[in-house]
Amino acid sequence: MIFHRKVLQTASLVIAVFGSLAFQAVFAFEAYITNERSGDLISIDEEGRQIHSQAICKRPRGMVKGLGAHQLLIACSDDNKVIELNTQTKKIERTFNELYGAMTLAIHRPTNRLFVSNEGGAQATVVDLISGNALAVLPTGLEPDGIAVSDDGATIYVASENAGLVHVFDALSYEQTAVIVTHLRPRRVALLGDQLWVSSEMGSRVEIFSTTTFNKIDEVIFAPKGFRIEQLTPVDILFDKTGNLAFVALGAANHVAFVNVNSLEVEKYILVGRRAWGLGLSPDNESLIVLNGLSDDFTIIDIASRRPRVTRQAGLIPHAIEVFE
């Protein structure tokens, strides 16, 4: 009997090992997560299993994919720098220094430019990724966070949390061309066609502005069951690949909202962890990954069925996520 059980155990172990090896070869995606308090970077697969972990820098926050297929750019806020990680070798290959309080990153690949919001200073910095030189410093209100660049590389948007503004800059002359007054504490900016979506963390809403007139077009107000309006503190906004669905992480309301982009109706609220803020989308458009900043975990949601699939532990204060194929 004992012998028999051992055989079974060994057999199941062998299956488990082979199973995981086989699985690792075919995982649908690898998502990198920065943990701002533990100062590390982890990667996970579509079931939330950890693939990789490494100490990375002080207070890693925003990320963006670099110019190359295996490049990941990471903002190291307390080191005042941005680093470029090779996701195959896991080595830091380049460092862009003197980026004070680097927080959120955006990239324009055709012109090899990186855009960095400098939360600790009242500015954003444009970096040439080829030479590594700073091309321009864009003055903003205090605590700049969300940053975005238009697809044609002509316009840069930077949200100032403290001032309640989105600064609009010409991306050629680097002159400020407009200022959009938002509701309180604008966090993230996301472009969709000729619309600019801005999450207002202390205004408990997402405001939508025209990128041609900069006028406010509309707004999305949230109301998940059991929460008062002040508890709705939206941060990340993400559009799915079809451009018909927007995902909004609702912060202290512990939910993520699925918003119909055309009707602006909230189609579904999904309960996740505490202070949901960072969002990532799988390349196959099937999974949404939500980072929960107060419960130090992440939730993977099946987009088609609109159900959470798994919640697992992250590092301390998971902040941002980038998903690779």
Next chain:
Amino acid sequence: MKTIVVLCLLFTMSFAAQGAEFHITIVTTSDLEEPIRGQSFAGIQTQVERPVHRAAELALFESKTIYDIFGIKPELKALDLDSSVDYQSQLATISPNSLVIVDTPEEPFIELANTLNKLNLVTVNVRHSNPDLREDLCLGTLYHTIPSDRMYFDALVQFLIFSNWRKVLVVHGPSSIDQARTKTLVESLSKFGADISDIREFSLSRHPDDRDNNKPEFITGGASYDVVAVIDTARDFGRYFQYRTRRPRPVVGDIGLTPRGWHRTLERYGAPQLNERYRVFDDASVLPASEAMSDSEFATWSAIKLITNSLNTIGLNNGLLDVAAILKNPDAQVDLYKGTRGSIRGWNHQLRQPILLTTADAVIAVAPMPKFLHPRHYVDTLGLDEPESSCRLDRVE
């Protein structure tokens, strides 16, 4: 290149760069100030006694970007009153439509608030947590950005109930203010269903006959409790309670776990940036890392930021920054760096805000605590709610 200012609220652009004025006056009575030393003759300082001016400067520093866009020119004045001269004539020099921040002891405060009300000047209490000033004074021009004791104690009691420390031994000092604040604490304990094991008065006399009431070990004996709540406004004796209670129990209230409006160690909600900025924004006087805004300073900062943030939520009124109208508008909201925005309670003009439960070097919790729910406003489980308040300023007019 010309900068286009785009306002996305429902008002016209006619104001643009016309130079709306924003007058702020900080009123003090320095000849009536006495440092809070309690009965301690050794001159031991236990509370921050910094003027609120720095916090006002910080709020204006933060507001510069948006003031420039709206063409607002702020003017911060300090008015130190001579208590031997009639207040009204001195206060009459304040520009109409000013935000008047009053940072004086309570006695002159009441007189000043009444006089400022007669002068129709918007007045902000940044110093006194006495609930009576919200209930009995109840003036149309008076606002309170410092939390009331009811808010502080409601926050503390929510934490006790949440922690399942329901049996509370209350120890208070003999002064009339300690007795009044104890009454407020007891109201909070009753509101949330705590079990008061006893209420005892501490004696400052060291005479052996008084030892049942002047030794922490004795005054906390002969009772069953989960926690000792100490009310000691002047910090005369409470400092000696921790580690000296008869039973090994936590101490809360004015000592130990203390409810606060602001704290230097709040780690979330952007608070580290605000704390850092407070220390370093003025190149000429950078403060050490141990310093942070006191609750009065935070209340001053909040009052000015409420006006600043109204530019985002309300906008100008025909090109003017109408302080009185802004404060009466339910859309007046302020980003408090505490995870939930602040706004004004219409009935007694108290700034609703989360309360921090703190030790010397940590924020243990941010109230409202989980599961304390309010039908309308998330933070209105803290302090006198609309049906409980006798002040009904929202019904006047």
